[in-house]
Amino acid sequence: MTPSLLQRVAAGEPGAVQGVLDQYGGLVWSLARRFSANQTDAEDAVQEIFLDVWKSAARFDPTVAGEATFVSMIARRRLIDRNRRSGRRPGAEAIHEGSAFDPPDAERAAQVSDDAGRAARAFKELSQEQQRVLRLSIFHGLSHEKISAATGLPLGTVKTHARRGLIRIREVLESDSVSAKETVS
């Protein structure tokens, strides 16, 4: 099996870092800009994220998640951590950046990453309210409190939609994974 970009980074292979930046630089930059207060903050965040990516590359397991998901997970953790430390979170004004309520395009997502495509398909099966809450939270980075204020939903309902929606998608992904293993065997 051909080693993935992150596995090549972990092995210290020349050109692997450039490959990761070609493939995921735009994703990380996009996330950092949306979750950061300004350009300088976003650039600092990108530096920290990729440092984490290089140091974590050896932990990447392609049987558990796709590379884009792995990089996105590291990026989100770092950005959430930075925002918690600074006491900053994206505000409700962020909702106006882009289309807040469009469901993700599963076919396009699948081209980037298989698990992103499957997650997008499972997302579309959620209730409209669950989709709305998760999109505001994940894409726009709003806190539960701000989602409650922006949507008029009670805070408890926002939390329940988020939890149940994520658990439902996890169930679908795990079920897909079991089916795939049974097909192989």
Add this chain to the structure above:
Amino acid sequence: MSALTREQHDRLNDLLADRALQGLSGAEAAECDALIARLAALPAGGDDPESIDRVVAALQVAMEPDDAQPMPAHLRRSVEARARREQNAPAPAIVGQIRPARSGGVSPWWVAAAAVIGVLVGGWPRGASTGAPSIAAVAGARDVVRASWQTAGELQSVQVSGEAVWSSERQAGYMRFAGLPVNDPAVEQYQLWIFDPSQPEATPIDGGVFNIASTGDVVVPIDPKLKVSGPTLFALTIEKPGGVVVSDRKRLVLVCKPT
């Protein structure tokens, strides 16, 4: 170990969802870790505690617009340069002898921990040898704080570099030094102090006593004697052998303040 009640299971799922979506406070993270530990101790184990994080990350990828802009060229050059530095950095030597303050001898546990950390903190993961828990895992912790050392007092004019890295969630961290003068353990030792909201400023947390045997790149694990909830300042003093309970701070030599 008993199974979680339905309420505890729901609470864990709430915490895992919150962790993935917006992060947790220190108290929530501790509660989450405790519930995960209880589940993990059961014969059947539990759901992978990172599974919700992966769902959110996969959705994040799916939601990204097609027309994402590439990162600016100057930023990319900077990221590449830093990657090269990490890749070429020699593995740091573990030469700091770690021992708890005021104890009689070197703890084998600490020697082992220092050795593990020394192997794994080499900056750049090399092959599959870095799969175990490691400094990289501490650095990847969601609440990790890091700050660069600044010299003070008698080391004001000495070139010392490095950083302190800490995760309150994991209660683990390390210090990295280059250029810190070698000490004579029979005469004096370095002692770390951690300023934390849980303690009065006059009595910061003792972070451990250690020796430096090389001015090269050195990594020393942090050894707090109390739980650290959110360090606001790390300070290094030189003290008598064995360290002290409360420092007079007359020989404060390094400080770093997490941002």
